[in-house]
Amino acid sequence: MKNLFQKNKMEFSVIGAFIIIMLAFFIANPTVFLSFNTYKAVFTVLPITIILTVALVFMISSGELDLSFPSIIGLSAWTFAGLTKLTGNPYIGMFAALVVGSLAGLINGLLVTKLKLSSLVATLGMNFLIRGFIMIFTQGFGISLLFLKDTLFYNIFVGHIGNLPIQMIWGILFAIFAWLLFNRHKFGAYVCYIGDNTMSSKEMGIKVDNIKILTFTLVGFTASFASIFVVLINQMFWPTAGEGYLLVILSAVFLGGTPTWGGIGTIVGGLVGAFIIGFLETGIIASGLTGFYTQFFFGLIIIFSLISHRFAGLTKK
């Protein structure tokens, strides 16, 4: 038991932080936090944060950064909505969206490995480029998919089991898949070795470029998967779809305990980080404070998390 704690102290410290935050909210406004509707509201959108956060744990652990996923969400959402409207078949729309998102990730990967561009700047550029592309061609107009409501497709992805939004199950399943890939599979191991020491990885015969390209493609794929939920929840595509996720997701990754320097990461931490981020806004407003306080508490919690990680022994070598 002590050993388990020792090996996973980062995860335990994040879970501890989450419990403390939830207790504080509960004490501040027990009525709201005793009602399942509060959780239902949070669980409606939380899976998007979960899916993106666990994918970004791979990216940060590999020592690279992807700032373009918000625009990839937009591009995939547009592809999904546009093709679904055109064909009347959401399955075709979804398939195309997943392909487009993965391709965008692949292009990021090729820019970083083959042209040796800095991932930070290359994906920053891609973020603007893709968003600009969407804006030019949609002229700022959205696409309504109201006809999807209560279809089988809709119910598979954003329906309910009892009172629970079904997308929460998708989010948790995705997190389990990511955990297995990260902790038990060669791919996750190579991602971490490359982030730890690229030259060592090369010398030990790991195909560094291929793994990096796959990681960027994984994030692109994940962004497009998340875009399906983004569109379905509102049955509407807006050209701004995905905007606003960038800093929130990165915050969830870092406060979850994945360090900024690469080489190691934690999927469980990322999952809990996503929960903290997901409940924060609701909790602050339920506690009787105005929405003006949200950003302030966001910042406070991020800074405190990083300090607590330092005390938990997470230091760069």
Added chain:
Amino acid sequence: MGTHENLLKLVNIGKSFGNIVALKDINFEIGNNEIIGLLGDNGAGKSTLIKIITGVYKPDVGEMFWKGEKLKGYSATKAREIGIQTVFQDRALAEQHSLWRNIFMGHEISGRFGFINIKKQKEETKKLMTEIMGFTSSAVTPDAIVGKMSGGERQGVAISRALYFNADLVILDEPTTGLSLKETKRVLEFIEGIKERHKSCIFISHNIYHVYPIVDRIVVVDRGKIVGSFNKCDISLEELVEKLYLVAESGKMCGASEAYMP
């Protein structure tokens, strides 16, 4: 295969980078169960030679033979496949990771879908460390983080990784650099262990005092050429040191013509 046949043979190997000649007319061989010390100053061509042997660089001219067979389509991956393991100067470790991950880095024990057999890797690591390498330190457990080990232990990990995969030829590039006296002694013992295991080893260093006691033969590289090769039984440490000074001054080695050249 008898112990006197050669394991690896390089014939007339040459390599240039632009108009800089890094290696010229290199003829080199290493036999079974032989330990060779490769000596030379910085920039002499040792590293280029090693990178050619490990498949990292392709030579411009010349041929290479492994156990009598000519090597074709040679690469770093191929080198490991045929049984050449290298302990690189930087040790090639992922220091934020555990020992059991590092030992199998890039060569994981995994099933059909690529999932790592963690239990097996931990068991094998434990066996390798205690039974084979004789580590007694409590810091060296399969779950220990490599970055928290001492320099000597880390070097030991890199060496044991090379030995685990049962290589016929282990190449060690400057394995004693940056180590304390005690740690250096430990590394030199590891290298002697390679000999006891009936494997061969190329030990690269610029410190003759580390090389001389444990090798069978010394090969001296200078300005891209092999300028001397001595069986240890034919030369004393003092004589060798004297000859190395001569090389440093003139680029030629006295008595090099009598030296053993394949």
